[in-house]
Amino acid sequence: MKESNNTVVFTGAGMDTESNIPDFRGKDGWWRKIDPKSVATIDSFHSNYEVFREFYSTRLKLLKNVKPHKGHYILADFEKRGIIKSIATQNVSGLHSSAGNQKLYELHGNINVIKCENCNAKGTLKDFLDGKSCSVCKKEELRPAVVLFGEQLPKDAWDLAYDSIKQSELLLVIGTSLEVYPVNQLPKLSKGKVVLINNEDLGLDSDFDMKIIGKAKAVLEQLDSLI
Numbered sequence: 001m002k003e004s005n006n007t008v009v010f011t012g013a014g015m016d017t018e019s020n021i022p023d024f025r026g027k028d029g030w031w032r033k034i035d036p037k038s039v040a041t042i043d044s045f046h047s048n049y050e051v052f053r054e055f056y057s058t059r060l061k062l063l064k065n066v067k068p069h070k071g072h073y074i075l076a077d078f079e080k081r082g083i084i085k086s087i088a089t090q091n092v093s094g095l096h097s098s099a100g101n102q103k104l105y106e107l108h109g110n111i112n113v114i115k116c117e118n119c120n121a122k123g124t125l126k127d128f129l130d131g132k133s134c135s136v137c138k139k140e141e142l143r144p145a146v147v148l149f150g151e152q153l154p155k156d157a158w159d160l161a162y163d164s165i166k167q168s169e170l171l172l173v174i175g176t177s178l179e180v181y182p183v184n185q186l187p188k189l190s191k192g193k194v195v196l197i198n199n200e201d202l203g204l205d206s207d208f209d210m211k212i213i214g215k216a217k218a219v220l221e222q223l224d225s226l227i
């Protein structure tokens with residue numbers, strides 16, 4: 001990290017678990033209890049809106065009292081000090097921006113932004129949680145602006161993440177199972193060193209120059225004290 005002139009960070013749900021947000025495939029992850037096809041696909045949105053709304057309402061309510069942890073703040077400080085250039089994230093929590101990161105590419109959207117699927121107008125969180133219709137077109141189509149399975153990723157975020165990772169001299173991949181396409185292809189683009197920081201070993205030995213098996217917060221604290 002001291003030698004690299006271009007360090008980029010790529011995060012997944014494991015970055016947020018120590019802020020008490022469950023991940024998806026870890027031992028207490030959402031997809032251990034719920035089939036993602038029933039709640040996180042564009043088909044589920046159209047065919048079973050109430051179940052879809054209940055799932056995202058539960059997640060939004062969980063986020064109400066959630067704050068970034070020390071690891072998020074260290075990454076924000078790294079950006080300020082020029083130690084990292086940007087963060088590409090799969091997380092929809094918004095915790096990297098709450099911690100202060102500015103160059104942030106949210107590849108799967110942001111759960112706190114509500115929009116109407118029908119007319120694209122912005123909605124309020126309250127209207128979504130209360131099960132209200134869109135105030136503009138009056139259809140029952142409010143949803144969080146997250147990427148559902150079966151949908152395209154936001155082009156701007158994708159292009160910026162793609163370019164930054166491609167140019168990186170060092171890529172830190174933190175807290176992701178790398179199971180979800182196409183984002184799981186991004187680490188392969190880096191021409192520099194790629195380091196995994198994850199609490200479980202993902203295998204995939206040929207994809208990483210180094211693996212640090214540990215919790216995101218503790219590893220970032222150690223890195224911070226060493227730098």
Ligand code: OAD
Pocket residue numbers: 011012013014015017018023024025026027029036040090091108147148149174175176177178179180197198199200214215216217
């Ligand atoms: P996953 O839940 O698939 O992977 C999280 C990884 O982080 C697992 O390997 C965990 O063991 C690890 N982990 C958990 N807590 C950790 C900690 N404190 N420190 C380090 N590692 C930790 O989450 P993602 O890879 O982000 O997409 O999932 C990718 C996408 O799948 C999500 O964006 C979401 C989901 O379905 C959509 O809904 C479209």
